[in-house]
Amino acid sequence: MSTEDFPSSSTQPLHDLHNRWPQAESVDDFRHNLAAVHARIAAACARVGRDPAGVRLLPVSKTKPEASIRLAHAAGCLLLGENKPQEAYRKWENLQDLPDLKWSVIGHLQTNKAKLVARCASEFQALDSLRVAEALERRLQAEGRALDVFVQVNTSGEASKYGLHPDEVADFLRQLPAFSALRVRGLMTLALFSAEGERVRQCFVLLRELRERLRQEAPEGVSLDELSMGMSGDFEIAIEEGATVVRVGQAIFGARATPDSFYWPTADGDAADK
Numbered sequence: 001m002s003t004e005d006f007p008s009s010s011t012q013p014l015h016d017l018h019n020r021w022p023q024a025e026s027v028d029d030f031r032h033n034l035a036a037v038h039a040r041i042a043a044a045c046a047r048v049g050r051d052p053a054g055v056r057l058l059p060v061s062k063t064k065p066e067a068s069i070r071l072a073h074a075a076g077c078l079l080l081g082e083n084k085p086q087e088a089y090r091k092w093e094n095l096q097d098l099p100d101l102k103w104s105v106i107g108h109l110q111t112n113k114a115k116l117v118a119r120c121a122s123e124f125q126a127l128d129s130l131r132v133a134e135a136l137e138r139r140l141q142a143e144g145r146a147l148d149v150f151v152q153v154n155t156s157g158e159a160s161k162y163g164l165h166p167d168e169v170a171d172f173l174r175q176l177p178a179f180s181a182l183r184v185r186g187l188m189t190l191a192l193f194s195a196e197g198e199r200v201r202q203c204f205v206l207l208r209e210l211r212e213r214l215r216q217e218a219p220e221g222v223s224l225d226e227l228s229m230g231m232s233g234d235f236e237i238a239i240e241e242g243a244t245v246v247r248v249g250q251a252i253f254g255a256r257a258t259p260d261s262f263y264w265p266t267a268d269g270d271a272a273d274k
């Protein structure tokens with residue numbers, strides 16, 4: 001497959017990505033990459049007068065082997081993002097010897113995988129249907145657990161992206177207090193994949209403005225404090241627009257060989273687990 005066939009977090013060919021984000025192969029590499037990302041977070045915050053303490057960095061370990069995750073953990077990463085529930089669950093199971101390592105599932109969930117998330121995740125960032133809320137609630141009750149959740153919103157208007165249409169979010173939030181095991185923390189989005197910063201920024205602005213609008217009328221127990229937006233290619237723009245959580249994989253772990261079209265449907269509709 002040509003490296004230009006898929007939408008990546010940047011529009012560069014794969015070999016450029018590998019030059020830009022070399023693989024982290026030691027605890028020191030991870031420390032160095034984490035420090036560099038934190039410095040960029042601080043600089044973005046300074047540009048808009050925000051306190052960097054208000055931005056949480058969520059390192060994303062998808063596709064990376066357990067050996068890399070152990071290095072990241074040794075460098076201080078205690079909560080890691082995974083896109084696929086099965087992959088999160090497998091890593092959670094195999095890394096039980098690191099009891100302080102927690103998992104955030106940030107990708108689309110099918111109801112038949114709710115059990116995995118209810119068991120292994122501390123956070124779920126891609127809630128976008130009542131069916132999934134119901135399935136999670138049932139499984140969480142059975143496990144005797146609660147879960148922090150973010151409602152995913154499609155801010156790019158691309159049919160290829162998961163998430164609720166912005167107009168559906170208010171109604172959706174009104175239903176959520178019925179699910180006592182789901183602790184709603186905020187909204188999450190994936191911006192348009194584009195080299196045009198202004199178009200990317202519009203996605204983040206939309207999410208922030210939606211949050212401001214919905215905050216006043218949010219039902220009891222539903223908090224909209226968090227805005228999870230921004231990835232390796234665009235997290236500084238997201239911070240300028242109010243992100244409180246940035247999900248950063250490649251700038252910490254190194255470039256991925258797997259195209260992003262594996263993780264969410266492309267315009268051609270060929271996602272791996274649709």
Ligand SMILES: *Cc1c(COP(=O)(O)O)cnc(C)c1O
Nearest residue numbers: 009060083231232247248249250
């Ligand atoms: C992979 C992924 C990220 C991180 O992307 P990078 O380009 O590695 O920073 C963020 N959010 C979601 C939902 C992802 O699947």
